[in-house]
Amino acid sequence: MSVLVLQRLPLAAFPYPRWLAEYDGEVVVLAAAAAMDGVAPARGYPVLETFTDFDHPRVLRRAREEIAARSITHVIAHHEADVGRAAALREEFGLAGAYPADVVPFRDKLIMKARAMRAGIEVAPHSVPRSSAEAVRFATAHGFPVVVKDRAGFSSIGLRIVRDRAELAGIEFGDVLLEAFVPGRMCHVDGVVAAGKTALAWPSQYQYDLASFGSDTGARVDVTLDADDPLTGRLLEFTDRTLAALTGDGTSRLRDYAFHAEVFHTPDDRLVLCEIACRPAGAKVRDVLRSLFDADPAEYATRAQLGLPLPALEQAMLAGELPRPRAMGGQVLTMKRPGLVRSLPARPAEDWVQRFWVYAEPGQLIPPAAGSSDFLTAAVATAPTRAECERRLRDLGARIVAETDIVDETDIVAETDTLEAASC
Template sequence: MNVLILHRNPFEPFPYDQWLADYDGDVVVLAARDKFEPFGEKVPTDNLGYTRLEVLEQFDDALILKRALELVTEFQITHIIAHHEADVDTAAWLREHLGLTGAWPADVLPFRDKALMKQRAQRAGIDVAAHATPRTAEEAWAFADLHAFPLVCKDRAGYNAIGLRILGDRDELADYLAHTYFDAPREDALFEVFVPGRMCHVDGLVVDGRTVLAWPSQYQYDLASFGTDQGARVDLTLDRDDPLTDRLLALTERILAALKPSGSRLRDHAFHAEIFHTPDDRLVLCEIASRPGGAKIREVFHTIFGANLGEYTTRAQLGLPLPALGEFSGAGDRPQPRAMSGQMLTMKRPGLVRSVPAAPDESWVERFWVYARPGQVIPPAAGSSDFLTAVVGSAPTRAECERRLRSLGARFEAQIKIVEAP
């Protein structure tokens, strides 16, 4: 077996050489050049131990497809893996075109097209926000006239909150439409009624069609505020006895069942589900992806289960052992977290970096990252995963984990100095 990996990420969070140390086939990687230097990595100049590593100047679908098909022939590729949302469709198309195992386009479409996702979920009795896919400005106004502001506008196949807008009134909608519906009808827009409440997320792993690991967390911030938020952003796993834990896990199973009909080829994959918990105690599906969650969710998951979702998804798709699952039999007794965990993030903001925090020495800090250095001029955050610093911590309870991360966040806020660039 030989594998082709489409890689639109830095390498530090995805050490395939370590994850696949016991894999005896060829590992071929197509990587995106623009994902290295913004995260403090040098652009690779050799194969880094892989059978072949190619760094593409432009990671667009046409170029990826052309080069991937050439590499498939050269290396007799049997498996194609992609962990970035922007590459899920490309990988699926390649598998179908080549007749390879794994998910094909029809299998991933309900996870990529947010409108189709909501339609299927709604048919299964799952609560979703009122929504529409207006092709014209007139249709957008008609939707607004039916519903109260605020409204949420996003790309049907978007990710990382890029392009997401929350419109508070008719003036903001008019301005948005003037800039987005000025030349031709759109097929890619999704409008939703704003859902109040805190956003939860459930992350997990499916092996051979069965969920073998899953756990819920709750964002303590708004994802869409990445461009203006200068404070610490905290995300926390939920305690085992939290009233929401079992509800979120059960709802996620219903969502997966609604989006994966009998015969789906999507059998081995991670998932990242985002679900609103409203003030009136409803759970409302926002969206779900069929790949590992972003930010530092993979590292948080490793802290609570000893399994990195990126690593285990990669190994599951190649049929390799998954040691952290132990003797799990699938009889309904899934592994439970060994601790609570969470992440504390600060976002990039434009300017000249004067100072950044030093690595914290607290024993409960599992991992620390910093993505800028003093003297560097940096741009604003381009998406919800464009961090300045990140920390993954642990604690016996969610409350203690939150206390630790917020205290560290306040310290980081005082230590980060970014001034206007000359």
């Protein structure tokens, strides 16, 4: 009995040997080379093989070889790009867990929205236009702006908010989704399903626009909702209905997984599904939930798939309830932007800062953010209430921005030219 892990995300944040200390089997890891920063080679793994191109067919060939050679019973994948690959391997070898048909409703946004609508869940008006003319007709009917996204996209990569007819006419359409723009604040609900029942879930609210990752030079705050917030219960119930719509026909093999749901709260107080994924949240949401529940969704989804207990959730599960957070929490993020890094903030000294990360070094020339999870800095903080947590995060974010100095490449060239001219 062994488990195969397809690891595209940083392995240092997924310490499988510690998570699965009582697991009576081997943990075999096939990882993207980029996932290996900060990981001692082969430490704790009988096989830890890396690939420069994790999308190359050789990855699945090696996966098949390991499944056949090591009596592997489970395949684990926590990245959106690998959920379907893991499901295909399970079906091919008759292994436990979800098959492709079970995860497609979470990966294909068109199918997702169709299932949700049949269950009475509101989604944005949408279309899959085959030409610019069809796209223009859709925008004429629903108004600008409109949103263009990949049907199977993630991390806001390729997402565009199109604000006029000329820009829309210049897009090449094929198998992409076009949606009417939904005004309001984006909320998200994150948690774990074990044995087909929600074992952990809590809502948060982005205080920024996800799609602005490429241009946002400020602090991006995301904070949990108080237990007595009128939205909290509504979002939890909305998410449960959505999960049931995508898995509740009685045939789904998807029963143990983490989820990340994004839901619009409109100015007229409606909840509208943006999308939902059957994998742990990105950014630092896992760290936020760990600070509130002592439970990491990725760890607990892994343990649930292998039939291991979920210690921090057992009492609530026995009572048929969801656990309550011991505090409020959130994250403040800054995005990479192109230029030469001259200075970065030091780790904050406040005891309410749970964790802090910096993803560059002074003297480094960095590119722009490639997606909504391509951070320059990140911090997780807690507080007794949502209002106090948001205040702390905003103050911390302002300080981080003030202590960050990145010089644009064009300014570097101009500065060099000035120095050279002065030295002549």
